[in-house]
Amino acid sequence: MKQSARLWILILSVFAAITCYAMGLSSGMVIFIGLGIFFEVLFWGVFIVKKSPSYS
Numbered sequence: 001m002k003q004s005a006r007l008w009i010l011i012l013s014v015f016a017a018i019t020c021y022a023m024g025l026s027s028g029m030v031i032f033i034g035l036g037i038f039f040e041v042l043f044w045g046v047f048i049v050k051k052s053p054s055y056s
Contacts, residue, residue, distance in 0.1 A: 006046060013043040 017039035024032030 009046050010043060013039045013046070017043060 001034045018037045020036035020039060024030065024034075024036060
């Protein structure tokens with residue numbers, strides 16, 4: 001994955017997670033808190049996962 005695409009995914013997932021957490025906590029809707037958790041997991045998954053070397 002290109003570095004720029006990876007960076008955009010990281011930025012957008014953090015922004016989406018924070019937005020969903022804020023909406024869920026202010027309105028008490030569990031769906032937004034669940035979406036926040038999803039986007040946070042997406043962020044950490046993209047941030048931590050490294051490209052595995054291919055053995056030919």
